[in-house]
Amino acid sequence: MALRMWALRKSLWVYHVNVGACNNCDIEVLELLTPRYDIERFGMILVGSPRHADVLAVTGVCTRQAMPRLQELYLQTAKPCVVMAIGSCALAQGIFTEAYHMGLPVDEAIRAVDPNAIILYVPGCPPKPEAMIDAAVKGMAYLKTLGKPAAKASGKA
């Protein structure tokens, strides 16, 4: 278990999901791969399929249309996995919280299908890439605590 968690936190593969963002957060996520912030030194790469992913980087308010699709995507991702809610829209729907077409906020939508989901919150509008790296590192530290034998394994489907 500890080995599994060590391997997981040393090699987190990211799949990016946009559930209704203005694309500002998406641009900042792209910047993580550029030479300036270079997320690959942590072993994180961007993958093209949710089945290959360990981190679902979710940006955007979760609209009614996107909500069942985000939940389906979470179910299709191979566990154990971590959800990273990026930006104030993903955290609490930002300034759109009273609009007619909103679904649940991202973390409530994910917890509706998996109450034990691990969710990282990255505030900002948009958050700086340093904030996202900070969240990733804190997520890795949390996975380290999960690797301890006394802790119950979370996120198992």
Place this chain on the structure above:
Amino acid sequence: MGFLTTIGVFLAAAAGTLVLGLVLKWVDRKVTARVQWRVGPPWYQPMVDILKLMGKENLMPATARGTGFLLAPLIALVAAAVAAAVLWHALLWPHQTFVGDLIVLVYLLMIPALMTMLGAGASGNPHASVGASREMKLLLSYELPLLIALLVAIARTAGAGGGWSFRLGQLITAQQSSAPVAWSLSGVLALVIAILCTQAKLGQVPFDLAEAECEIMSGVYVEYSGPSLASWLMTRAMLAAALPLLLIAVFWGGLYRGAWWGYLTFAGKYLLLVVLVTLIRNTNPRLRIDQVMRFFWFRLTPVAAAALILAFWGITKGVSWL
């Protein structure tokens, strides 16, 4: 050799090739990172990737055909391991090879591509089907120039006095007694063509459109996860370690075990080929499938045919540098 020792040697060769392949994968990622002015991952990164994938769920979509979906990566892994074992054996003991092992090798090295198509077809996903059809067209394109390039090497060693032979060991010993195939005009052409075909066989840019990440969501591997995906990555790592061995054995004189510096030159040639593949990958964009087919059929195949004609001319006229 006894049966158990054979199995033991085969497993050792497979494990060694796997480790070598993962190290080479790190070399590729590190060189790419430095070319892009980045830092890049630590040396153990590809091994941690495999380890992590082993610990994840193995999901199979409801629309997939279970047998093909699950067996394809395993068959590809075994084929790559056997090919690597044959190559190491031929390099280390050139006098103990069997007749026709080059042909067996060509078939074995084709199996991972066929299994990719099978696994992608069994995935039940339209992205995977697109990737499978691209992989099929890619296979039809690069196999012919590669085979002609191998024929050039056979012709050159026949002209050097060894007689016509498909034995890999024969090719190596003939090159070590006279001159490597690459030290001739047709040989150089054949080596360059073989390097480009290797690039396609490894699924590297500019020919990586079967697993195009941004375009078709990882194409052939879109539905794979967990240990099956780890199996695919290990297959590709083993192929990346084994194909330069084939190139050195056939075109560049193999491993000269007569003196201590033979090992050094071998390591140098190997590293040069690996870095060449990486640099080609970093300096080129991805080609479309029609561009790839045009490149292999109308540019490389005529050059390969010309090299073969030059080699034959060299043998019949006795001109050694052709």
Place this chain on the structure above:
Amino acid sequence: MTTVPTQEGITLTGFVGEVIKRLGRLVVDVQQCQPRRGIVRIDPDATVEVARQLLAMSGSRLATATGIEVRDGIDILYHWCFEPEGVVLTVKALAARPELAIDSIAPVVPAANWIEREMHDLLGAQFRNHPDMRRLILDDSWPQGVHPLRKDFDQVLDRPPLPSAPTDGGGPKEAGP
């Protein structure tokens, strides 16, 4: 030259004035006639004719259309722009209660197809003879007949129930080791 009814103090000059004069008796009221901006109100039964005439003028293009609910019905505004001169002309047509219906200009101006579908979704404006009136931007679980941009729709309290989450049973099977 037929006289066009205008409000107090508006003279029909410049390019905008020329366009409005060309529309002639189709115009019911002129609200604004600046050098680069014009706002006119037309008879709601004449939208197709006005669209046809504006489209026939060189350099004209339907930029967008907006709808707003007013006391008497839904005001549909078509914004036509004339790019060589840098002019925007807004044409207002009232879809009166209770039918809230107006002729669709989509058969004449294909660009209006989707924008009229959007106005139908969000405001409930009916467009007669629209070639393809399907739901455009509200999601599939939104009930029919509920229009979120009406004045009597509360954005929070009147929200329909959310779509249900997919169950784990319909997902992929766990296979292998």
